[in-house]
Amino acid sequence: MDDGEDKMTEKEGVFLNEEDIVEVIDLDEDESIQAGELVNMLADHMDDVGIGEGDIEHEDGMEGAEYSVRDDAEVVFTSHRGSVFCVHTDPETCSMAVTGGEDDRAFVWKLGSGEEVLECTGHKDSVVACAFNRNSKYVATGDMSGLLKVWELATQKEVWTFECSDLEWLCWHGSTDVLLAGTTDGNMWMWMIPSGLCKTYQGPGCSCSCGKIMPDGKQVCAGYEDGSVRVWDLKAGSPSFTVSGHESFDGGVTCIDCHKDNNMVLAGSSDVTAKLFNVNSKKVLCSFNCASAEMSSEENSVEAVGFSSTTTFAATGTLEGKMTIWDIPSQSKRFECKHEAGIVRLRWDTTLPLVFTCALDGVTQLWDARSGKREAEWSGHQGEILDFGFTRDSNLMVTCSGDSTARVFNLTAVDR
Numbered sequence: 060m061d062d063g064e065d066k067m068t069e070k071e072g073v074f075l076n077e078e079d080i081v082e083v084i085d086l087d088e089d090e091s092i093q094a095g096e097l098v099n100m101l102a103d104h105m106d107d108v109g110i111g112e113g114d115i116e117h118e119d120g121m122e123g124a125e126y127s128v129r130d131d132a133e134v135v136f137t138s139h140r141g142s143v144f145c146v147h148t149d150p151e152t153c154s155m156a157v158t159g160g161e162d163d164r165a166f167v168w169k170l171g172s173g174e175e176v177l178e179c180t181g182h183k184d185s186v187v188a189c190a191f192n193r194n195s196k197y198v199a200t201g202d203m204s205g206l207l208k209v210w211e212l213a214t215q216k217e218v219w220t221f222e223c224s225d226l227e228w229l230c231w232h233g234s235t236d237v238l239l240a241g242t243t244d245g246n247m248w249m250w251m252i253p254s255g256l257c258k259t260y261q262g263p264g265c266s267c268s269c270g271k272i273m274p275d276g277k278q279v280c281a282g283y284e285d286g287s288v289r290v291w292d293l294k295a296g297s298p299s300f301t302v303s304g305h306e307s308f309d310g311g312v313t314c315i316d317c318h319k320d321n322n323m324v325l326a327g328s329s330d331v332t333a334k335l336f337n338v339n340s341k342k343v344l345c346s347f348n349c350a351s352a353e354m355s356s357e358e359n360s361v362e363a364v365g366f367s368s369t370t371t372f373a374a375t376g377t378l379e380g381k382m383t384i385w386d387i388p389s390q391s392k393r394f395e396c397k398h399e400a401g402i403v404r405l406r407w408d409t410t411l412p413l414v415f416t417c418a419l420d421g422v423t424q425l426w427d428a429r430s431g432k433r434e435a436e437w438s439g440h441q442g443e444i445l446d447f448g449f450t451r452d453s454n455l456m457v458t459c460s461g462d463s464t465a466r467v468f469n470l471t472a473v474d475r
Contacts, residue, residue: 131437132468146457152195157189157200162185165200179217188226193233193236218253224246226242227241227243227266271317274320275321288334306343308332309330310331316366325373327362334347349383359377369412372385381397382395400443410453417458439466
């Protein structure tokens with residue numbers, strides 16, 4: 060850097076130089092990918108998966124006969140030869156998706172037609188994480204064994220590869236070409252792409268099960284299998300805030316989200332609770348009990364959490380199929396929204412207090428957080444949904460499933 064570049068303002072936030080790996084400025088929302096825990100979860104709960112009764116049409120009126128599912132999808136991608144574990148849409152053109160699956164392959168394909176753009180070859184285990192970078196120049200894929208690859212879309216060439224321990228999650232930084240990942244040995248990794256300059260953040264010695272870059276781009280929240288949560292300062296390489304001991308969860312951390320104002324973190328756990336932290340005061344604000352009397356805590360867990368960007372609400376989703384809308388200022392429950400099967404992911408609409416959920420019955424639903432009522436649903440999969448994503452313009456939703464397909468749904472017809 061020259062002298063002029065060195066004098067960037069505090070608001071722009073230069074906090075890592077070339078020796079420290081990277082410059083990070085402001086982060087776009089929704090860059091988190093968490094996938095490793097789904098693979099293990101499915102093995103334990105496949106027997107509980109069903110198809111919604113309203114979507115089943117029995118042939119000849121015979122119980123147990125083959126059924127057909129109402130398919131609301133506009134495009135179906137069928138190149139995978141096994142369960143499809145992860146999906147992400149390109150932020151630049153909103154025209155492509157990348158998916159990874161049980162067949163050790165990942166594909167970049169066109170949302171409008173399902174046509175393959177690039178097959179990401181060379182993985183040796185199930186591809187459980189995939190993501191485009193901030194401007195869709197690169198796409199990253201990671202398999203369960205810890206083999207990571209980055210491809211340049213313009214040339215369709217592999218430009219970087221790295222092998223670490225078993226992978227739990229990966230995500231791109233929102234304003235620079237930096238890739239982060241968490242692994243089962245407890246480490247969090249950061250690489251500059253494509254040079255591969257690397258920095259590691261050593262955890263407590265157990266799996267780093269989920270992670271999310273905070274909106275200021277300076278910190279990363281990471282959850283661990285021992286129930287602890289750490290907020291890492293990317294420049295210093297050390298935690299700025301740690302939740303451990305009696306304040307930590309009784310089970311492993313399964314999911315995490317950061318408030319848009321950069322002041323709060325919400326994390327969920329296999330102990331069927333969610334905790335709200337204030338990053339600035341370094342305090343645990345409250346714990347939400349997400350369990351119910353109908354299901355044993357050993358069979359249940361919080362699988363998805365999220366902050367609304369338009370209200371003071373947050374949402375949690377559990378493996379028993381209960382989504383709860385919470386009011387943050389009063390730390391109280393507003394509504395419980397029941398699903399037919401376990402919730403895998405949830406996401407708030409970016410402009411309205413609406414929540415999308417996808418579940419193990421193959422159905423995606425839209426809920427109004429003001430009333431607790433379901434506003435819409437989309438069917439088509441004949442297996443459990445494992446992940447979903449949305450285009451930046453919010454016109455399309457993409458789901459991926461254990462039925463070996465990914466499906467594209469048009470959201471423009473929904474009044475939201």
